[in-house]
């Protein structure tokens with residue numbers, strides 16, 4: 001049996017064992033109790049309460065507007081559902097950049113008020129002080145490099161990152177710095193597969209990719225994208241495993257028809 005299914009609970013230690021054994025890590029986002037319960041029972045290793053909730057749950061164009069309070073509300077529901085997966089919560093934009101004490105306070109709120117197991121933060125050396133301070137409080141941190149959506153207004157676009165030598169060099173340096181600082185893993189988003197593979201083989205901690213090819217230690221996708229609930233977002237890296245949008249649309253259409261035609265409720269569906 002694979003390490004992750006034997007594990008009663010997935011911990012950061014289990015994840016590093018999985019990397020050591022060459023066993024791939026499967027990670028998905030979730031933002032509520034009901035979905036988290038389904039994907040945890042299915043055997044997902046890491047559940048990320050991602051700030052992508054800003055897009056898929058709240059309908060914002062970017063991840064910038066979501067607040068710490070909103071993240072805490074969602075993460076609490078997810079944690080109540082989960083029996084096995086490691087639950088990681090994104091520190092939202094504005095809750096950690098530029099002030100390591102504020103970063104620590106934000107991370108402590110997430111850990112205390114939600115019961116989650118770790119936090120994730122976007123960036124490299126710019127946020128090293130904040131990461132160190134959070135780690136010194138005993139809170140596990142996951143890094144996030146490459147395309148970092150909280151900085152979308154700086155990049156101006158969601159194109160593949162680190163294609164030029166200078167940016168690729170900084171990404172490699174940041175990844176090593178994050179490992180040295182003590183993060184337990186790093187998400188690599190939308191970077192060339194070759195670069196992601198090089199970084200992965202040069203670090204001991206697990207690297208989880210999204211649009212970073214197959215040479216990493218694991219994969220992460222946004223749940224609503226891979227289930228086909230969202231339709232408008234179709235990057236090359238996204239594999240859709242279902243068309244839930246169509247299924248839900250069909251079910252709701254049938255329900256409306258049944259109500260209008262007085263077919264629902266029937267005699268057996270009443271008291």
Ligand code: KIV
Pocket residue numbers: 029048049050051052053090187189210220221222
């Ligand atoms: O917020 C999120 O969903 C993420 C993933 C894309 C890794 O950070």
